[in-house]
Amino acid sequence: MSETTEKQSLGPHFLIAGIILVVILAIVFWPSDETPEPAEAPKPEINEPVLTESDEPEVFETKPAPPPVELEEKDEVEPLPEVEESEPEPLDVSDPAVKEALVDSAAADENTVNRLLVNEGLLQRFVVSVTNLAGNKMAPNHQLLTPPEQNFRVYSQADKQWIDAASYKRYTPYVNVLESFDNEALLTVYQSYKDDIQAKYAEIGDPDKDFNSVLLSAIDELLDTPEVPVPIEVYSDSVMYKYTDERLENLDGPQKQLLRTGPDNMRRIKAKLREIKALIEQNGLN
Numbered sequence: 001m002s003e004t005t006e007k008q009s010l011g012p013h014f015l016i017a018g019i020i021l022v023v024i025l026a027i028v029f030w031p032s033d034e035t036p037e038p039a040e041a042p043k044p045e046i047n048e049p050v051l052t053e054s055d056e057p058e059v060f061e062t063k064p065a066p067p068p069v070e071l072e073e074k075d076e077v078e079p080l081p082e083v084e085e086s087e088p089e090p091l092d093v094s095d096p097a098v099k100e101a102l103v104d105s106a107a108a109d110e111n112t113v114n115r116l117l118v119n120e121g122l123l124q125r126f127v128v129s130v131t132n133l134a135g136n137k138m139a140p141n142h143q144l145l146t147p148p149e150q151n152f153r154v155y156s157q158a159d160k161q162w163i164d165a166a167s168y169k170r171y172t173p174y175v176n177v178l179e180s181f182d183n184e185a186l187l188t189v190y191q192s193y194k195d196d197i198q199a200k201y202a203e204i205g206d207p208d209k210d211f212n213s214v215l216l217s218a219i220d221e222l223l224d225t226p227e228v229p230v231p232i233e234v235y236s237d238s239v240m241y242k243y244t245d246e247r248l249e250n251l252d253g254p255q256k257q258l259l260r261t262g263p264d265n266m267r268r269i270k271a272k273l274r275e276i277k278a279l280i281e282q283n284g285l286n
Contacts, residue, residue: 039072093196098122101189108180116145116177123193127200127211133218136252145174154234154241161241162231168262175265178272182277212280219277223270225255231261 017140099122103113125142132139148170154161190197194211201211203221226248243249248259258266 020169089238092140093123093193095120095122098193100256102181105182105185105189106177106180107182108177112173114175116174118144118146123196124200127197128204128214130211130218131201131205133254134214136254138253138257144253146180148174152241160244161234161236164233164261165230165262167260168265171265175261175268179268181272183275187279187283212216216277216280217274221252221254222258223273223277225258225266225270227263227266228259242249 081258097115099117099119102117102122103110106113121142122144125139125144128142129139129144132142150166152168152170153164153167155164156162198211201209201214205211228245228248232248234241235244236242242254243259248256251259258269263271
């Protein structure tokens with residue numbers, strides 16, 4: 001669009017805005033009808049002088065008008081060259097930009113969010129983690145969050161080992177941050193990076209499958225985790241702790257990990273996941 005065309009298209013809008021502004025100011029500052037009118041001062045009498053012959057005005061002859069001046073026709077001004085509209089800058093998919101978008105979406109303390117989120121490969125880790133969750137698997141090398149500072153703890157009673165409640169509290173700061181995310185803002189961040197997320201998923205998954213369905217499957221996988229009364233009995237095979245109850249030990253990896261967050265944290269996580277799932281479905285992203 002040329003500068004001339006741009007001015008022509010914007011002109012009427014500014015003109016209308018100006019007229020509206022003038023009308024508003026006129027109404028606001030229009031004098032009230034209740035204002036009393038000032039009293040009229042008496043008009044002084046004016047005695048008109050009587051003209052004598054000597055007082056008659058002189059008649060001046062008008063000079064003839066000068067001949068019209070012919071203006072030279074100026075060369076037509078060439079229109080300014082059209083300004084090419086620049087392409088929009090590509091979305092910044094760098095880790096600092098993605099992390100900043102996530103931090104802005106949370107009501108939690110900025111330092112807390114920054115401390116719990118990893119600094120590298122956020123989108124890649126998100127895609128890999130969700131893809132593995134949807135496949136009922138864990139992705140230990142692609143965690144989005146930093147690990148808890150405290151270790152997993154158990155206590156012994158009656159020659160049995162049980163998960164210590166202190167182990168559940170390790171995950172409470174993460175759940176607090178999760179709950180602080182504004183759902184609408186979180187969905188906006190997801191939609192902003194959807195194209196890049198889809199491209200990353202096409203590299204490791206089905207390129208003809210929409211990532212939204214994968215995300216919903218991952219959410220359903222976690223929502224299907226059973227709620228178990230505490231304390232929960234475990235045993236050690238010298239490598240890691242396992243659930244004594246075979247029904248729990250036979251659960252998928254992500255579900256067993258969710259159980260380790262504790263019953264209260266798990267209920268809060270599930271509630272947030274249900275909200276996000278409903279929002280995705282309401283926006284027709286499924």
